[in-house]
Amino acid sequence: MLKRNKAILITGGAGYIGSHAVKLFLEKGYAVVVFDNLSHGWREPLEILKKLGTLHFEKGDLRHKKDLVKVFKKHKITAVLHFAALCLVNESMEQPELFFENNVLGSLNLLEAMRTHGVKDIIFSSTCATYGETKYLPVDEAHPQNADNPYGESKFLVERMLIWYGKLHGFKYVILRYFNVCGAAADGSIGDSKKPSQLLMQNAVRGAMGIEPFSFTYAPVKTRDKSPVRDYIDVEDLAEAHLAAFNYLEKNGQSQILNLGNGQGFSVKEIVAEVEKVFGVTMKKQKAVARKGEYAEIFADPRKAQRILKWQSKKTLQDSILSLKKWYENKPQGYRK
Numbered sequence: 001m002l003k004r005n006k007a008i009l010i011t012g013g014a015g016y017i018g019s020h021a022v023k024l025f026l027e028k029g030y031a032v033v034v035f036d037n038l039s040h041g042w043r044e045p046l047e048i049l050k051k052l053g054t055l056h057f058e059k060g061d062l063r064h065k066k067d068l069v070k071v072f073k074k075h076k077i078t079a080v081l082h083f084a085a086l087c088l089v090n091e092s093m094e095q096p097e098l099f100f101e102n103n104v105l106g107s108l109n110l111l112e113a114m115r116t117h118g119v120k121d122i123i124f125s126s127t128c129a130t131y132g133e134t135k136y137l138p139v140d141e142a143h144p145q146n147a148d149n150p151y152g153e154s155k156f157l158v159e160r161m162l163i164w165y166g167k168l169h170g171f172k173y174v175i176l177r178y179f180n181v182c183g184a185a186a187d188g189s190i191g192d193s194k195k196p197s198q199l200l201m202q203n204a205v206r207g208a209m210g211i212e213p214f215s216f217t218y219a220p221v222k223t224r225d226k227s228p229v230r231d232y233i234d235v236e237d238l239a240e241a242h243l244a245a246f247n248y249l250e251k252n253g254q255s256q257i258l259n260l261g262n263g264q265g266f267s268v269k270e271i272v273a274e275v276e277k278v279f280g281v282t283m284k285k286q287k288a289v290a291r292k293g294e295y296a297e298i299f300a301d302p303r304k305a306q307r308i309l310k311w312q313s314k315k316t317l318q319d320s321i322l323s324l325k326k327w328y329e330n331k332p333q334g335y336r337k
């Protein structure tokens with residue numbers, strides 16, 4: 001366990017996935033510093049989570065070096081969980097420059113602040129979007145990386161920077177390539193607050209609960225039912241994987257690149273059918289504009305993460321759907337502005 005005067009920096013901790021990691025690390029007794037510019041995150045989850053332990057919030061922007069330096073000077077940071085990023089694929093196809101500035105330059109600033117202050121352990125939120133159209137399934141970590149959109153490309157570039165900071169500056173990293181993240185805290189206290197969410201299961205649950213109409217947003221693709229196939233991983237399973245990666249680095253584990261998925265592909269239509277089954281409803285499905293930069297089918301080979309981190313995703317689709325039900329019953333309109 002870390003000493004009280006040392007803390008873990010969680011960038012993007014006010015966002016969807018980051019806030020679930022904040023929750024778990026606080027529950028495990030770690031002091032946490034959240035760094036977030038609140039461009040897509042909220043103060044409210046941090047207010048809720050404050051009750052669990054020592055949580056400091058530092059509002060700042062990765063693009064501004066001085067914001068980062070201030071945080072590293074003020075707190076004794078021992079390791080970094082780096083979630084902060086822009087992550088809308090569609091937006092990245094319209095404004096790639098925002099993604100390279102925010103995700104790549106922002107991450108470089110973070111790495112430089114870490115280097116200056118002697119912090120070398122980092123867990124990075126990468127994505128299966130770095131692989132692009134799949135050459136074989138399931139996708140293992142050796143699969144070629146040919147991102148189909150600037151979002152995935154920006155994450156790939158950060159991976160490359162980390163590898164070089166490892167070789168040249170002694171950084172130790174765990175790059176976690178998440179597949180599709182779903183669900184909310186099982187107690188319903190925190191969750192995804194984007195309206196509408198960019199995430200399928202979230203939107204399907206909101207549709208089934210009558211919060212807003214549900215729309216399909218994909219173009220027909222070559223899969224078993226013509227809808228895209230993805231690998232869904234619950235946000236609490238993901239937070240557990242971060243804790244396992246943190247413990248792994250603490251015990252002097254070597255740098256790693258790991259897929260975080262369930263190892264199983266579900267189509268958009270299958271996910272919607274599962275939501276309908278859990279709620280006992282049939283939803284009206286509106287067809288919306290297809291998202292640009294999407295690909296047909298991807299699911300993970302998660303065995304390396306299971307072996308190295310001694311971690312296993314535990315939640316079923318139904319668990320994730322029920323956690324979302326609890327979350328949206330608690331806050332149908334999401335966090336306060």
Ligand SMILES: NC(=O)c1ccc[n+]([C@@H]2O[C@H](COP(=O)([O-])OP(=O)(O)OC[C@H]3O[C@@H](n4cnc5c(N)ncnc54)[C@H](O)[C@@H]3O)[C@@H](O)[C@H]2O)c1
Nearest residue numbers: 012014015016017036037038039040041061062084085181
């Ligand atoms: N949601 C998914 O399915 C998924 C899949 C793969 C990877 N990821 C990755 O996981 C991470 C978290 O995703 P999320 O879904 O929680 O997104 P999110 O938008 O909810 O959270 C991102 C957080 O980062 C903050 N942020 C963005 N730019 C910043 C900057 N320049 N300075 C400071 N803070 C900044 C935002 O305000 C937000 O709170 C991202 O890195 C994303 O690329 C997500």
